Amino acid sequence: MTGVTLPIDEVLPELRQCLREQTGAVLVAEPGAGKTTRVPLALLEEDWLQGKRVVMLEPRRLAARSAAAYMARSLGEPVGAAVGYRVRGETKVSAATRIEVITEGVLTRMLQSDPSLDGIGAVIFDEFHERSLQADLGLALCLQAQSLIREDLRLLVMSATLDAEPVSGLMGGVPVVRSRGRTYPVEMRYRPVQTAAVTAAQHPLGRGIEQAVAAVVLEALRDETEGDVLVFLPGAGEIRRTEALLGQALSAGSAPGGGRVRLAALYGAMPQEAQDRALQPAADGTRKVVLATAIAETSLTVEGVRIVVDSGLARVSRFSPRSGMTRLETVPVPLSSADQRRGRAGRLGPGVCYRLWSEEEERRLPAHGKPEVLEADLSSLALELAVWGVRDPAELAWLTPPPAAAYEQARELLAELGALDAAGTVTAHGRRMAELGAAPRLAHMLLRGAELGRGALACELAALLGERDLLRGAPGGADADMRLRVEALHALAAGADARTAGADPAAASRAAAEAGAWRRMLGIPAGARGIPDEAGMLLAFAYPDRVGQARGGGKFLLSGGRGAALGGDQRLAAAPYIVAADVDDGGTESRIWLAAPVSLPELERAMPDRIVQEASFEWDGERQQVLARIKRKLGVLTLKEAIWDKPPEDELRAALLSGIRSAGLTILPWSKASEQLKERIGFLHRNDPDSWPDMSEEGLLAALDDWLGPHVGGMRGRSDLQRLSMTAVLEAGLSWEQRSRLEREAPTHITVPSGSRIPVDYGDPEQPTLAVRLQEVFGWTETPRIAGGRVPLTLHLLSPAQRPVQVTKDLASFWRSTYFEVKKDLKGRYPKHYWPDDPLQATPTNRAKPRS
Structure with missing residues (x-):
């Protein structure tokens, strides 16, 4: 190892002793302590290791390559000798390798192929505080393998800002070792966006946060006479726009030492050579401004930094169980991340940190970010657990258990893709999907495409979808048609310049390399090329829930039930059917970013079931x-x-x-x-x-x-x-x-004393009525009753002109008390009619007078 003393060196004896006595430990070390590059080397000669390898997980490929390179240099060896690395699409290890720095998905593949981890003596989880989905899964699987198969396997969790006790408890109460970092005082300067930002009129290229960041960087270069500047921005787009703003200012001479300032970008999708250049110290007599994403928060060391400018923003991926879609959101960073960023300014000496928010806003920031397992698409995790033989996540030990609803939705997707059978058990197809290591949707497309003789195109599509859009930001890049991306890859393979083809060179290079890696895994000839017009059919395998049917005006109804629309005037708007490969979860009408047309016959051939x-x-x-x-x-x-x-x-x-x-x-x-x-x-x-x-x-x-x-x-x-x-x-x-x-208790008619059959009106079930002329009921002593005698009819007694003169349910009372008043009135109006003095003894009639 190098002769430089680092703070972690003080606790290495304690850490080694813990791992001699127990099979696990938690190491909390502040940024700059040296844990990433010193701890694996310090364990190599431990007796319990017995010549086995040490595997260390890093959350990002750039950090994995950088850590391996640093440790190899400290041993005076090339990468791939005693220290090597494995990341997606790239491996540098040999038979002599004792330390492997890997990205997290690689560990899952190791465990699935050999749950005993034969030949591995220790697994180190670095930067565990980031709480990535793969880190949580890897630790859960390792803990079960340790308890069931490998009691001698050492597990070490390392972090800078972790709440260590819950992790220690999860691992069975293992010891917690703490190391103080070697950080110098960092002066805090708050520059809220509204006061730091310059106007769009001054910088037409600027948008929102980029204007404010550029203004603060220029302030820092003017006020701080030495040291490089590390700028944190949420994504590659903001980095490019801020770089353009600063480039204009430096070229115009509006910044001190403009000719001696070098701008460098640093984000995960860049070529490795460009990433390495960003990490190197500035040449003598120059100053460097590194515009980086959250990739520079931990593990990486950016040489020469004394100034940090923090936008306070990060881009996170969030899955919506409601829509089944994932969207990227720009969110404020938690305090733990802000402190990590600030610490970058104090590694070499006293530094300055500019924060683009106020102290009041800072008091409202959350202490820690949410674990990825709470906000991610869980289909990959569910597939890995199914292959592992676990249906219920509760069978494993988790620091944060996967949410039940999102996990069940993930299993439903896997069943739809044929990865799980009706009983919920992993199928042979599901095992092959997991072996590919791609997202389940893309893995299914790769396998089905290969079965149909369209594997080359499936590889190209999987590569394009696994990387940043190579046409994003290029002229015409707003067009969502996936066929344009495939054609760009073909043009590059034929020797065309990426920029001539309208593609981002770095993204195109990565996509071409990734497509080659998939072809090798599937045994497809290197020179094979897909037919771009068949892209929609293959994408339907990956996204059966996103087959879109045109509704007019560039709007589509997706087979999963969501509405989605293309942005602007695009040629896909005229397609009767499309498959949407990249869709955001934007309210009721999602935005389609990437898609391909598909015909009805293609859909019927591709998915008859x-x-x-x-x-x-x-x-x-x-x-x-x-x-x-x-x-x-x-x-x-x-x-x-x-x-x-x-x-x-x-x-x-x-x-x-x-x-x-x-x-x-x-x-x-x-x-x-x-x-x-x-x-x-x-x-x-x-x-x-x-x-x-x-x-x-x-x-x-x-x-x-x-x-x-x-x-x-x-x-x-x-x-x-x-x-x-x-x-x-x-x-x-x-x-x-x-x-x-019915005939007895609710008769249709009642025969009255005159002999007439009068209909009963049942319109009001509470009081059925019988409307009958008064003269026809002479001699009727009692009100007729129905319903077996329970209900009296309501009698409407009518004049000769069929007009009611009395309504009663008590006919006897009417004869006694009211009839004589009624008779007097009727006799005056109808003098020719028969109005006897004694109605009970009178002859009823349906005529004016009774017959003689």
């Missing part, structure tokens, strides 16, 4: 009839539709009854007789609800299937219903005994 035939029965309120159709559907999309001439009678009947419920009972052909029958039964129901059916609108609609259903077979609408006899329908619902009682 997903396209189902569905019967559709809809009530047409205007025509008042059932429309029966056969539909071929993909998710919520109707691909084809035809009229169904002979639908199953039961389903047609159910649809018709449903239509009647929505239209109401007035659609039925009620006659006067059927209305009276309904009212009579309703009257008896009111007085004896247990014995008679409910004839109210609500009651009839609720029991529609029982009383009307048997009579509407083969009918489709109102015109068919007119053939019904509603009297016969209602009578069919009564038993023989009920029909007999």
Whole structure:
């Protein structure tokens, strides 16, 4: 190792002793302590290691390569000798390698292929405070492997800002070792955006935070006479715009020492050579301004930095269980990240940190960020657990358990992709998907594409989707058509310059290399090229829930039920069907960033098992009839539709009854007789609800299937219903005994003393009425009663002109007390009619006077 003393050296003896006595430990070391590069080397000669390898996980590829290179230099060896690394698409290890620095997905592959981790003596989780999904998963799997198979396996969790006790408890109460970092005082200067920002008129290229950052960087270069500047920005787009602003200012001479200031970008999607240049110290007589993402917060050492400018923002990926989509959000950093960034200014000596927020805003920042497991798409985690043999995450030890709803949604996606069978067990296809190490959607597309002889195109699409969009920001780059990206890759392979092809050179180079790596894994010839026009069919394998059907104006309905739209005027807007590969979760109408057209025949060939035939029965309120159709559907999309001439009678009947419920009972052909029958039964129901059916609108609609259903077979609408006899329908619902009682207890007519048969009105079930001329009931001593004598009729006694002269339920009382007053009035108005003095002894008549 180098002769430079680092703060971590003080606690290395304690850490080694802990790992001799126990199989785990937690190391908390402040930024700059040297834990990443000193700890693995310090463990190499421990007896318990017995010549096995030390594996150290880093959350980012750049940090993994940088740490391996630093440790190799300290041993005076090249990378790949005693110290090597494995990251996606690149491996530098040999038979002599004792320390492997790997990215987290690599550990999962190691565990799945060999749960005993044969040949590995220790696994170190560096920068665990970032709480990446793969780190949480890796630790959970390692803890189970340690408890079941490898009791001698050492596990070490290292972090700068971690709350150590919960991790120690998760690992069985292992010791916690703490190291102070060697940091110098850092002066804090707060520059809230609203006071630091310059106007867009001064810097037309600037947008929002970039203006403020550029202004503060220029201030720092003017006020601080030495030291390089490390600037934290949320993403590559903000870095490029800030770089343009600063470049203008430096070229115009508006910044001190403009000719001696070198601008360098640092983010994960850059070529390795450019990343290495950003990490190197500035040449003598120059100053360096490094514009970086959160990648520079930990593990990496950016030489020469004495000034930090922190935008206070970071870009995070958040998964929405509601939509099944992931979106990138720019969010304020937590205090733990802000402190990590500040610490970068105090590694070499006293430094300065400019924060683009106020002290009041700082008091409202959260202490720590959320673990990725709470906000990520869990499909990869669910697939790894299925391959591991775990269905319920609770079988493993987690610092933060995966949310149940998001985990179940992930398993549903895996089942849809064929990775899980009906019992929820991983399939052979699912195991092959996991072995590829790609996201489950892309892994499924790669395997299906290879099966169909379109593996080359599948590899190109997987590479393009796994990297930053190579046309983003280029002329015409706003066009979402994936075919343009495939054509750009083909142009590059044919020797065209990336910029000529309208592509980002770094992104294009990475995508080409990634496509080559996938081809090698799938055994596809190196020179094979895909047909761009088949991109939509292959993307449908990865995104069966994002097949879009045109709705006009560049808007689409996705098969999963969401609405989505293209931005601006794009050629894909005219496509009847597309597959959306990159869609944000933007409210009710998502934005489509990447997509490809697909034809209906291609969809039918690619996913016959997903396209189902569905019967559709809809009530047409205007025509008042059932429309029966056969539909071929993909998710919520109707691909084809035809009229169904002979639908199953039961389903047609159910649809018709449903239509009647929505239209109401007035659609039925009620006659006067059927209305009276309904009212009579309703009257008896009111007085004896247990014995008679409910004839109210609500009651009839609720029991529609029982009383009307048997009579509407083969009918489709109102015109068919007119053939019904509603009297016969209602009578069919009564038993023989009920029909007999109906005639006795709710007669249609009453014969009055004059001999006339007068109809009973049951319109008001509370008081059925009998409207009869007064002269016809002479001699009737008592009010007639119905319902077995329980209910008296309400008598409407009429004049010869059929006008009511009295309403009563007590006829006897009327004769005694009221008749004589009524008689006096009637005799005056109708002198030719018979008005006897004694109505009880008089002869009833339906004429003016009784016959002689």
